[in-house]
């Protein structure tokens with residue numbers, strides 16, 4: 001049919017949440033990591049804000065709404081089934097508001113924020129998988145991308161005994 005309908009039918013595989021930082025694209029590391037994780041030829045929408053998911057976790061209500069709206073547009077319009085959050089070390093957004101004691105502390109804070117963001121995203125988009133990554137920066141480029149562990153949500157089981165007596 002017409003161009004507009006073709007456009008509406010366009011889908012993508014992933015919604016990528018990442019920092020706006022130019023260094024994320026300096027060198028092929030992040031792109032390679034995504035290809036390794038999801039296979040070549042995958043398409044993804046990108047939500048790119050300072051601090052990646054920082055605004056979703058720590059931002060004011062209006063900022064969080066704006067953030068969720070961007071993700072919602074990707075998930076509902078392009079039917080992406082995975083939201084991949086990429087945080088990175090040496091992030092200016094985090095440096096504005098906190099000082100890390102060392103690399104392990106930084107990694108811990110970033111992982112925690114990914115977990116918090118995943119929880120919020122799962123509440124709003126129960127049908128999407130949320131994956132987390134931390135990109136390690138060195139000399140202004142991504143040198144390594146690590147997957148972070150996001151435990152599966154606990155599924156509430158119906159209480160069989162209570163139901164039997166009901």
Ligand SMILES: [Zn+2]
Nearest residue numbers: 019021051091
């Ligand atoms: Zn950043």
